[in-house]
Structures are given as structure tokens and as C-alpha cells.
């Protein structure tokens with residue numbers, strides 16, 4: 066393992082040097098800021114930063130595991146598990162694609178001509194065909210050219226939202242994990258929830274980050290934690306994650322950040338599952354950007370499904386006006402939408418998912 070210390074006046078330049086010299090796997094261990102202090106203790110003049118970064122020289126291993134042999138054995142076991150899991154997943158993939166083809170054929174063969182013609186109302190044109198089929202069977206008027214009002218009335222029977230996500234404190238802290246694709250908004254959402262629960266509801270909140278893969282990921286969440294005055298623990302392994310949860314036994318709620326993963330990165334998602342397995346009972350919320358192509362939603366939900374998702378957070382709803390992906394999420398999963406996020410501002414750009422919002426997103430009132 067390489068450990069390097071960097072000094073400079075600009076964090077951006079320091080991170081650049083770390084990235085250049087140690088590569089993207091480097092992990093920031095500490096950042097210290099110093100400067101001349103006036104008599105009243107106020108830092109004056111230009112700040113000087115000292116950043117310590119480490120990187121494994123061969124593969125990624127736990128930083129905190131002290132016994133090298135134990136660490137190697139664990140690493141070897143993890144690789145074997147990942148390999149077995151990949152074999153299992155690829156046979157499942159084959160089965161899934163066969164089933165998808167079959168169900169697609171069955172559905173499209175039963176669709177009446179109206180479904181493929183131009184007579185559908187604007188709002189339903191890009192909806193998941195399975196969703197339209199459901200409407201056609203249970204409330205066909207909802208797909209008439211002037212069916213918006215009927216459709217708005219029917220949608221609450223099929224959409225699933227939490228309305229109000231409750232923090233449960235029955236047997237120790239409620240552990241809430243944010244998982245999902247890269248850049249989906251996990252860390253930002255976590256900071257919004259931490260602020261809402263910690264500041265507005267005055268709950269005792271702790272944050273654990275397991276995202277030790279990217280340079281600056283730990284720094285990003287550390288900044289939020291510091292700003293919010295919330296304790297943060299960094300977990301590099303399943304063992305550390307378990308110990309961090311134990312150490313936060315006095316908290317009402319523990320928010321856990323995870324590294325972003327492409328849904329095709331099965332090994333990465335499996336490794337994440339391993340880390341979470343040490344945390345006991347957890348509620349996993351999956352961040353899914355509203356901007357995602359709805360045709361990618363089945364793959365994302367299937368691959369992240371190994372984490373036992375409990376609910377969805379639809380992020381970035383401010384970045385699009387098309388919410389067809391909601392029709393696919395309903396066809397793919399029973400998990401309710403717990404939150405919508407609608408901007409980059411922490412903490413205000415988040416709200417509990419309401420049925421009224423979900424209906425409005427699919428059939429906007431002005432479209433009537």
C-alpha cells in the first residue's frame with residue numbers, strides 16, 4: 066500500500082496530483098487545513114492544506130484489516146463468492162431474456178390496433194406497453210383521446226408510493242441505505258434526508274459511507290456531515306461497516322452511502338451486498354434518476370435487486386418533463402416510491418412521494 070502526503074493551497078490541485086500519481090482508486094484518509102491565526106483564533110491569510118491519500122498497490126483490500134494473511138484469505142473468499150455469483154447470474158440472465166421475449170410476444174400479440182395507431186392520448190404514447198395493457202383491461206376509457214380525467218382517477222389504483230416514509234426506532238437505529246447507479250444522486254439525497262431528519266425532526270442521525278472507491282467521495286460526504294453537525298464513519302469492509310453500526314447504537318437513524326455502480330457491474334454490486342450484509346437489518350432505498358431511459362429500468366431493477374430493495378427514490382425530476390419510467394417501475398417491481406428529489410439544493414430539494422405528484426407527473430393537469 067502506498068501512503069502519500071500532499072501539501073498545497075488548492076484542494077483541487079492536490080486532488081489532481083493524487084489522481085495523477087496514485088490513480089482513481091486512491092482514497093483520501095485525512096485533510097487538514099492550516100493558516101496563520103489571529104489573536105482571536107480566526108484563520109487569516111491563505112490556507113494551507115495537507116491531504117494524506119493511500120492506494121493499494123495490488124487490487125483493493127481493506128485498509129483496516131491488520132493481519133495480512135487474514136485479509137488475503139478474506140479477499141480470496143470474496144473473489145470465489147463473486148465468481149460463483151456471476152455464474153449463477155449469467156444463467157439467470159439467460160432465463161430472464163427468454164422470459165422477456167416470451168412475455169413481450171404474448172403482450173404485443175394481445176394489444177388491440179388502437180395501441181399501435183395514433184389515437185392514443187399524448188400522455189400515454191411513450192408509456193410501457195404493459196402498463197397501457199393493464200389500463201386497457203381495467204379502465205379502457207383512460208386511454209381515450211379525452212380520457213385524462215378518468216385516467217387521473219384510475220392511476221392511484223396501480224401506482225405505488227409511500228406517502229410518508231417513517232423512521233422506525235423499535236429495535237435500535239433504523240439503518241437506511243442509499244444505493245443505485247453512478248451519479249444517480251445518492252450522496253445528495255442522503256444529505257437532504259440527514260438534514261430533514263436531523264434538523265427538522267430532531268432525530269439523532271449518524272452517517273456511514275462505504276464509498277471509498279473514488280478520490281473525493283469521502284471528502285464530499287464529510288463536508289455535508291460537518292456542515293450538518295452529524296457524525297460520520299467511513300467503512301472500508303463488511304467488518305468495519307458492522308462495527309460502525311454498532312458504534313452508532315445510540316442513534317435513531319443511520320444513513321449509509323454506497324458507491325455508484327453500473328447495473329452491468331455485477332461484481333461491484335455483489336461486493337456492495339457483502340459490505341451491507343454486516344449491517345444487520347437495513348432498509349435499502351434505490352436512487353433512480355427520472356432522466357433514465359425507461360427501457361433501461363428493468364435491467365437496473367433486476368441487477369440492483371440482489372440488494373433487496375425496499376423502496377425507490379426518483380431523483381432529478383426537475384431535469385425532465387417525461388416520467389414514463391414510472392410506468393415501467395410499476396410493471397417491474399412492487400416497491401413503492403418513497404421520495405422525489407427535484408434539484409441540487411440541500412436540504413430543500415426533496416419531498417415524500419405523494420400519489421398526487423405521481424399522477425400529475427404521468428397525466429399533467431394542463432394536458433387535459
Ligand SMILES: Nc1nc2c(ncn2[C@@H]2O[C@H](COP(=O)(O)OP(=O)(O)OP(=O)(O)O)[C@@H](O)[C@H]2O)c(=O)[nH]1
Pocket residue numbers: 246247248249250251252253254276282323324325326352380381382383384406407408409414
Ligand atoms: N438537477 C438535479 N441534480 C441533482 C439532484 N440530485 C443530485 N443531483 C446532482 O447530481 C450530481 C450527482 O449527485 P451525487 O449525489 O454525487 O450522486 P451519487 O449517486 O452519489 O454519485 P456517485 O457516488 O458518484 O455514484 C450532483 O451534481 C448533484 O448535485 C436532483 O434532484 N436534481
Ligand SMILES: [Mg+2]
Pocket residue numbers: 251252253276282322323324325
Ligand atoms: Mg455518491
